[in-house]
Amino acid sequence: MTARLGDLLAVGERIDLNALLGEPRVTNPAIILDAAGQGFDVVLKKNAYDRRRVWQTEDRNWSSILALDGKLRVRHVHARLGRDFRLIAQRPLAIPALRLGGAAFDGADDLRIIAWNGRLCILGSCYRLASSLRGGGWRVDAMTTRMFLAPLDPAEGLAPCVFPPFFATAEMDKNWVSHERSEGELALSIDFNRNLWLAFDRFPKEPVAMPRHGLSWQGGWSGSSSLVPVEQGYIAILHRAVSMNPSVYLHMFVICDRRFRVLSRSEPFTFEGEPVEFCVGLTRDAATRQLIVAYGVWDDQARIVTLAEQDAVALCTHRLSEPGALYKVT
Template identity: 25%
Template sequence: MRPRTPKLRLATVGDAAIVPLAVPHDPKICNPSIAASDEGFFCLIRSVNYELDSYGRVLTAPEGGFKSGNWLARLDDELRITQFERIDDSAVGLDRNPWNRLEDGRLFRWKDAWWFTATWVLADDPLVCQIALCRLQGHKVVEWHLLPSPAGSSREKNWMPLVDGGDLKWIYWVDPTEILSYRNGSLSRVRLDRYGRLEGWAGSSPLVRYRGNNWLCVVHQRRDWRHVSSFVHRLVEFDDDFRLRRMSPAFTFEGDDVEYCAGLCLTGRHAILSYGVQDREARLMRLNLVAIEGLLRPLRIPKRVSTLGVDTWRKARPWLRQPRKKLQAALGRPRS
């Protein structure tokens, strides 16, 4: 069954303003991650060497393999790029190979320095990747750590960083909610709760403080149907103990293209979301916080009911999609 396209498009909400980002001499940029500090706005922008078709598929595998670069840009109050430099990540990795690359970084401020986490691709076909934690000094990576998978997985992506005082943490899994804490070079993992409302959703943006002690973030869900791939997103609010409080309806930013959000920051009046379009454009969207607040809705269905519904659907779905095959398997009959 083809996934439904969300009715909500953020571009139509209130006084939403879209600001395109451009890096001279590098036309294929995407998936920016914006962050704010006392020094102003900064953005980590990824560049790629491939193109997607309208269905989200790579048109032609690039000669020499997939490559990614990253730019660090400084923005003014109108979100225009005033300075930019290509990030020198040559120090990252041991026995580095040409196909090793950093993808989809999330930028944040920690310990009076700029850091980012990104997917460090170790191999393609099959894909093997870890999360790299990197510290910037200017445009150069001067400290890096490859973080082991808490689940022993060969593919790690989309950890959602948050800085809680002096502590660095990540939301590793959205639902059930799992938190990673980084201390003295090691990771600890805690599972908190299951809600049944966001299973199958993954991290997109870092978490930022919202309404005092709460946290606000953007999550995404990948939807595949036949030869078409796309992403939808939600705004999600957690309390200080990372209990799910509210979330928005599913939305796209502008339409049906492949859109992917990797950044979020807040000012006194606005939320700024950063996202890529079709893996070839990088954009920012500025929304009034009043509009953000209007999108967030409390969870009205009790957790027990939600999780029961999810579990029931998971068991019933194969029967609904392929009833004849499932019935033959249950009866022990060979398929014709």
């Protein structure tokens, strides 16, 4: 039986972001502590569908997530919290138009917040959905997702960059991650299981050329949170879909070197024992040596918990001789 995080270590504060923001269906929060250590930026998404219904009906095409016009609706919220997690301000987060060549995308999903050369950016996936009316209702015919990078503040004037797929045949390109803060070069992790990553010395502009290779996505553990620095290197949270019909996700702490190579790991865990949980948020308070973890439950709830950094690091007792050993962790 998979342990809950609170069974593995002591959880400090617990914050219900739905109650704090007065937003009943926001989920999958990303979080970063500002450089001055005075407060947090949080980005959340708000779905218009009921993920429990998808799960209970084993709707593998996710037809029940569509609105009456056959579209998928995902909104986003940006909140500013004080160091004590009190709410300072919140606003709708407008996502810029996202295009890759001649293809336009419908919206964005599962955003992370990173700081690159002092600028806050969002790193997330964007989606394009094809649907049709069949049998008296809308059906999902195809969905394409790609990763993108954009400044959190559109006033900074940088155009968002949508990346072409790293794996040439991939319909779904998701869950690339980076370091919480980067100066100079920005490295993006594509696949922890094989230590595949990209690096950019400046904000990328389209078109971005992917390296040539014959690799395909082989499953395994994917990026969830950003990597944050600890004495042992970098710590991050990964996730794995152990089932897709119905969906069941597990998470795991890992210690990595600067180029995302996994050195050690914890046992897999859940946050609250629910099958649908997802973490994209992790930041570190260096002054208190705490990790702040933000995660979603059932695609309609959002939580923040605080952990002692040393307790999370201490969970990573399993040394890995090479990244491919991750494939065997279930």
